[in-house]
Amino acid sequence: MSQIVFDHFSFKYDAQQAPTLKDINLVIKPGEKVLIAGPSGSGKSTLGHCINGLIPFSYDGEMNGKLQIGSLEVKNSQLNEITKFVGTVLQDQDGQFVGLSVGEDVAFYYENHEVRKEDMIAGVTKTLTSVSMLEYINETPHNLSGGQKQRVSLAGVLASDTSILLFDEPLANLDPVSSKHALDLIDEIHEESSKTIIVIEHRIEDVLAHNYDRIIIMESGRIIADGSPDALLPGNILTDCGLREPLYIEALKNMGIDLKADAKVADIQNVKVYSEQVKEWFESSRTRDHSEIDPVLSLENIGFKYFEDGPEILKDISFEIPKNEILAVMGNNGAGKSTILKLISGLEKPDSGVIKLHGSSIAKWSIRKRSEKIGYVMQNPNHMITKIQIFDEVAFGLKNMGVPDAEIKERVEYTLKVCGLYKFRNWPISALSYGQKKRVTIASILVMRPEIIILDEPTAGQDFRNYTEFMSFLKDIKNEGISIVIITHDMQLALEYADRAVVLSEGRVIETSTVAEIMAKEDVMECANLRGTTLSRLAEICGIKDVRYFLENYIQFSKEVVS
Amino acid sequence: MNRSGSLYIEKESLFHRLDGSTKFLVLIGWTSFIFMFMDIRIFLVMTILGFGFLKVSKIPFRNIKPLTVFVMIFSIINSAMLILITPEYGSELSGTYTVLFEMFGKSATYETVFYALTLSMKYISILPITLLFVFTTHPSRFASSLNRIGVSYRVAYAVNIAFRYIPDVKDEMFTIMNAQEARGVAFRKGDASLPTRLRNFVTILVPLLISSLNRIEVVSNAMQLRGFGLNKKRTWFNQKNMVIADWAVIGVVILCVLLGIYMKNNMSYFWVLN
Numbered sequence: 001m002s003q004i005v006f007d008h009f010s011f012k013y014d015a016q017q018a019p020t021l022k023d024i025n026l027v028i029k030p031g032e033k034v035l036i037a038g039p040s041g042s043g044k045s046t047l048g049h050c051i052n053g054l055i056p057f058s059y060d061g062e063m064n065g066k067l068q069i070g071s072l073e074v075k076n077s078q079l080n081e082i083t084k085f086v087g088t089v090l091q092d093q094d095g096q097f098v099g100l101s102v103g104e105d106v107a108f109y110y111e112n113h114e115v116r117k118e119d120m121i122a123g124v125t126k127t128l129t130s131v132s133m134l135e136y137i138n139e140t141p142h143n144l145s146g147g148q149k150q151r152v153s154l155a156g157v158l159a160s161d162t163s164i165l166l167f168d169e170p171l172a173n174l175d176p177v178s179s180k181h182a183l184d185l186i187d188e189i190h191e192e193s194s195k196t197i198i199v200i201e202h203r204i205e206d207v208l209a210h211n212y213d214r215i216i217i218m219e220s221g222r223i224i225a226d227g228s229p230d231a232l233l234p235g236n237i238l239t240d241c242g243l244r245e246p247l248y249i250e251a252l253k254n255m256g257i258d259l260k261a262d263a264k265v266a267d268i269q270n271v272k273v274y275s276e277q278v279k280e281w282f283e284s285s286r287t288r289d290h291s292e293i294d295p296v297l298s299l300e301n302i303g304f305k306y307f308e309d310g311p312e313i314l315k316d317i318s319f320e321i322p323k324n325e326i327l328a329v330m331g332n333n334g335a336g337k338s339t340i341l342k343l344i345s346g347l348e349k350p351d352s353g354v355i356k357l358h359g360s361s362i363a364k365w366s367i368r369k370r371s372e373k374i375g376y377v378m379q380n381p382n383h384m385i386t387k388i389q390i391f392d393e394v395a396f397g398l399k400n401m402g403v404p405d406a407e408i409k410e411r412v413e414y415t416l417k418v419c420g421l422y423k424f425r426n427w428p429i430s431a432l433s434y435g436q437k438k439r440v441t442i443a444s445i446l447v448m449r450p451e452i453i454i455l456d457e458p459t460a461g462q463d464f465r466n467y468t469e470f471m472s473f474l475k476d477i478k479n480e481g482i483s484i485v486i487i488t489h490d491m492q493l494a495l496e497y498a499d500r501a502v503v504l505s506e507g508r509v510i511e512t513s514t515v516a517e518i519m520a521k522e523d524v525m526e527c528a529n530l531r532g533t534t535l536s537r538l539a540e541i542c543g544i545k546d547v548r549y550f551l552e553n554y555i556q557f558s559k560e561v562v563s
Numbered sequence: 564m565n566r567s568g569s570l571y572i573e574k575e576s577l578f579h580r581l582d583g584s585t586k587f588l589v590l591i592g593w594t595s596f597i598f599m600f601m602d603i604r605i606f607l608v609m610t611i612l613g614f615g616f617l618k619v620s621k622i623p624f625r626n627i628k629p630l631t632v633f634v635m636i637f638s639i640i641n642s643a644m645l646i647l648i649t650p651e652y653g654s655e656l657s658g659t660y661t662v663l664f665e666m667f668g669k670s671a672t673y674e675t676v677f678y679a680l681t682l683s684m685k686y687i688s689i690l691p692i693t694l695l696f697v698f699t700t701h702p703s704r705f706a707s708s709l710n711r712i713g714v715s716y717r718v719a720y721a722v723n724i725a726f727r728y729i730p731d732v733k734d735e736m737f738t739i740m741n742a743q744e745a746r747g748v749a750f751r752k753g754d755a756s757l758p759t760r761l762r763n764f765v766t767i768l769v770p771l772l773i774s775s776l777n778r779i780e781v782v783s784n785a786m787q788l789r790g791f792g793l794n795k796k797r798t799w800f801n802q803k804n805m806v807i808a809d810w811a812v813i814g815v816v817i818l819c820v821l822l823g824i825y826m827k828n829n830m831s832y833f834w835v836l837n
Contacts, residue, residue: 054784080793088788095781099800100703100727107800112790114798124800142730156789345745368754371747382774383735384742386766397746444746 002068003085003164003196004028004051009065011046011055020046022221024065030163033190033197035207035229038218039242039463040434047218048168048200050074053082070163087157091169093149094141102128102144102152103137109160127155130192131185145333147178151185158189164196165189171203172461175333175489176531179203183210202463204238205246205534208266217241229266234259242465247492248534251554254561255281268537275542282544285553293500295320296451296483297344297374302353304339312507313339317353319502319512321452326474326484328494328515331504332529337487340504341454346370357451372401375445379457381437384444390416390432391425394444401448415447418480419473435466439473446477453477454485459493471497491519492533495555503528516555520548570626570697577808578620578699583708585809586696592816593692596823597685601656602834603677606684613691622698634690638683645679646671653678656833677835702726707799716797728778735774739767 006026012019020043028034038044049055056063057079067074070085090096099105103124110120128134131151141149150170157165167186171179187210190197201207208215208229215232217225219241225232232238238245245253248268252259257277264270271278302317314336321327331337342348344355346367354361357373378384387393391412398408416422419439424432429440438458445453458474459467475497478484488494494501495515503511503518505528511518518524519532539550573579578586597609617627645652647666653674654660661673700708702723709719740750748763749755755763786792 052788054788058784058787079787080790083788083790090781090785092781094731095778096785098724098727098782098786100723104703104800108786108791109789111797111800112793114794114796117798117800117802120798120800141727160789342741347741347744366754367744367751368747368749371745376742376745378738378742382770382777383739384746384770386743386769400747448747 002027003030003070005066005068006050007066007068009050009063009067011050011061011063013046013059013061019062020221021050024223026216026223026226028196028198030196031194033211033213034199035204035212035215036198036200036218037202037204037215037238037243039202039465042218042241043221044200044218045168046221048088048166048198051164051198052086052088052166053079057082083160083162085162086164086166087160087162088166088168089150089153089157089170091172093146093153093173096153096156097141097149100140101137102133102139102141105141105152106155106159108156123159124155127158128152130158130189131155145178146173146175147181150174150178150182154185154189162195164198167197167199167201169201170199171201171206175529176206176491177332177529179206180531183207186210202243204243208233208246209268209534211267217243230264231261233265234261234263242463244464244467246534248538251535251538251558252278254558268534269541271538272541278538278542279544282550282553285557293320294323296323296358297321298356298359299340299344300354300356302340302343302350302355304343304348304350306348314343314350314507317504317507317509319509321483321485322500323483324478324481325499326478326486326497328498328501329485329487329504330489330491330494330501330518330528330530332489334506335504335528336507337504338456341376341456341487344370344374344454345376368400371397371450372448373451375448375450375453377438377441377445377453377455377458379460381434381441384441385429385437388428388430390421390427390429390440393429393440394447397444397448411447411449415443418446418477419443433466435462435470438462438470442473442477446482450482452483452485454487456487457490458486458488459490467493489530491515491530495519495533495535495551496558503530505529514552516548516551519551571701572622572626572698574621574699576620576699578616578695580806580808581699581812582711582803582805582809583700583704584711585708585805585812586700587708587712588813589816590692590696592820594689596820597689599823599827600830601678601681601685601832602830603681603684603836604834606681606688609688610684610691613688613695616695617691620695620699622694626698627694630694631690634686638686641686642679642683645682646675650675653833653835657835659835659837674835678833681833701801703799703801704803707802710797710799711802717792720791724782728782731778732771732775736767736771739770743767 004026006024009021009024010019011021024047036044036047046055049059050067051069055061063075069082072081072085074082097105099108106124106127107120110123115123125134128137131154133148133151133155136144136148144152170182174182183206186197189195199207212229214227215229216223217237224241225237233245233249248271249265252271252274255278257274259265263273298320300318302314303312304314305312317340329337329340339348343350346365354363356362362370385393387396394412394415395408398411413422416425419442421436421439421443429437432440459470462470474484486498498515501513501515501518502509503524510527511521511524519536525532535551535554536547539547544550597606650666650669650671653676654672656678657674659674662670663673663676664671706719706723709722710716743766744750748766749760750763
């Protein structure tokens with residue numbers, strides 16, 4: 001008996017010209033653990049909406065073919081019947097948390113189904129225990145981290161006791177360690193309840209580390225691959241449709257190793273069979289040389305508290321932002337990353353220490369004066385964009401400074417060309433994709449001709465294709481002579497693009513060094529709640545002792561392979 | 564405001580233990596009672612009683628202060644306007660004319676001044692019970708009690724959702740402001756002239772509005788997927804069962820309202836101290 005059946009199914013939103021899903025044929029059996037992956041706009045979220053019933057009951061459109069969920073023929077049923085089969089955990093943890101407290105949120109399903117209060121309390125206690133959140137039952141959402149909110153959402157869905165659990169990009173807003181915990185928890189539930197698990201996610205590497213039975217790949221509204229990870233990973237299907245392969249797979253392929261389907265490489269342990277070849281590559285690789293630091297901005301012994309009697313948020317922070325380099329500032333949530341940003345941009349003042357630009361203190365500089373030298377690009381472009389037209393948005397800062405119109409036009413047009421947005425200059429911003437909007441926000445900073453650009457989680461929420469495009473764009477900017485600071489907890493991003501990294505933990509700098517060196521130091525990684533990449537695991541499994549040297553060589557090597 | 568966006572203050576008292584719908588009935592009963600009269604003796608008694616209740620509910624004075632001051636100022640302005648525009652109104656009601664002073668060729672009477680005083684006391688006597696309701700009712704219990712007294716649960720839950728997302732929207736507003744500020748947009752005193760700063764505040768509305776609209780879509784999907792709006796009724800996790808105290812209080816409220824109707828029929832509407 002199959003649980004979900006798509007048979008020659010297609011769907012077109014009323015607001016769109018072409019169908020978003022085309023000729024979908026898919027069967028999912030009870031108890032399967034399935035990953036659905038695909039680049040942005042591939043239709044994977046729409047597929048998720050079809051499974052949980054939002055399509056056709058919440059989004060209007062035209063459905064063709066057959067869709068069966070559990071024992072229901074979707075066409076002839078109601079949303080509430082489908083929600084008895086499918087429980088959904090959404091990407092936006094805040095949006096899904098509708099209650100004023102943890103207990104209330106978990107009880108939401110019970111409340112709507114008129115469960116008696118006594119039974120409700122028993123059910124809430126049970127499900128909260130299963131996600132280890134019982135002690136937080138009276139907490140408000142504001143006192144919880146993203147990962148904890150997601151646990152509560154999961155408990156709320158478990159309360160409905162559906163046989164299918166659907167996770168729509170569960171890792172999107174989580175740091176690496178919380179992501180791992182979330183996936184572990186999903187595994188636990190799967191083992192205990194043998195529910196069907198469907199995860200929609202483009203962070204394939206993280207999910208595949210958790211033994212998924214099947215991976216379904218979508219592109220342009222179609223399913224282009226459907227099979228076991230062991231069968232799919234040796235091929236090139238992921239990279240062909242703009243998805244990122246797990247780093248160790250990419251590395252093995254770059255080293256020229258031919259992966260065999262029967263090697264079962266989905267489990268990283270099994271790459272051991274290739275260790276001789278990896279070692280061979282390592283012997284033949286070269287090392288890269290280090291350059292001296294030429295600082296643009298330096299922070300010296302910075303200390304900060306928000307309140308006189310409050311806790312110290314930053315303690316004795318010192319580091320330098322080198323000229324013409326990409327510096328990664330890393331650390332777990334609450335380590336003080338965003339506070340440092342506020343101090344540099346002048347939104348807050350340090351209690352002790354000095355910030356120097358080219359060797360002289362900027363303590364007396366106003367926020368506006370600093371904004372001319374130091375640009376700040378936020379994670380969510382929607383928080384920065386205030387104008388309707390692209391040209392106006394990019395020109396906004398210059399207008400504020402009172403630059404003459406002719407000069408504004410010239411500078412904006414030049415910047416739009418640099419950012420590859422010139423052909424869109426008269427477009428409304430709302431017509432752009434997320435990645436393009438992100439470029440607009442960078443353009444609006446770049447036009448001010450800053451010496452330093454600080455980017456907060458620059459690649460969050462972007463698929464691999466956009467990610468690569470965006471990061472190579474940043475490298476181009478770096479080559480124009482601008483220093484770049486990226487705030488991130490993505491080790492892979494830092495390893496591949498940052499020249500150096502500063503690691504923060506609990507308001508202190510615990511390490512300043514190259515990323516490869518940091519990754520080789522287990523204590524630092526653990527302290528900052530960072531997660532190593534599978535590249536260092538690859539080195540370990542293949543019996544390579546000098547992990548740092550291996551990482552440095554590989555990164556250098558892969559840059560050459562790409563270019 | 565606390566982090567949940569409501570004014571609720573956690574304390575242990577009789578009023579905190581009462582169900583939200585009981586307190587809502589007290590508020591309605593109290594207000595109806597007050598509006599039956601124009602008699603300063605009754606208002607004085609109710610005001611003293613009301614502030615006595617506030618004392619029992621252990622709400623600190625500093626929380627009450629802003630609203631109390633606001634009502635006081637409102638009453639003073641209201642009285643001044645009343646005396647200025649209709650200086651003989653009180654006399655028309657009472658039928659006696661005691662001229663107190665002349666202004667703009669009209670004479671203001673003692674009865675009008677006394678009427679203004681009575682009216683101010685009327686507003687002030689409603690204040691403590693309103694504060695009591697606002698400060699001692701937990702927002703999620705408020706929603707369930709609205710539903711209990713007959714308000715549709717869809718409307719009642721909207722109250723809950725508002726309390727839930729006010730702090731999120733507030734945080735978002737500060738994030739957007741910081742982003743704009745770091746681009747050189749002035750929001751702070753001294754950075755630019757007031758009109759410019761006001762105009763700058765308007766610019767943050769666009770991103771705030773867009774993100775709020777997106778949020779509405781996500782939240783309504785999330786609620787639907789968990790069965791909201793499915794049945795005619797729903798139960799409430801945070802609802803308390805009505806206890807004897809609730810029924811007793813409701814009984815007293817009904818008695819008082821009945822007593823009020825009886826008194827109103829046996830007394831003159833406007834009472835003046837002579």
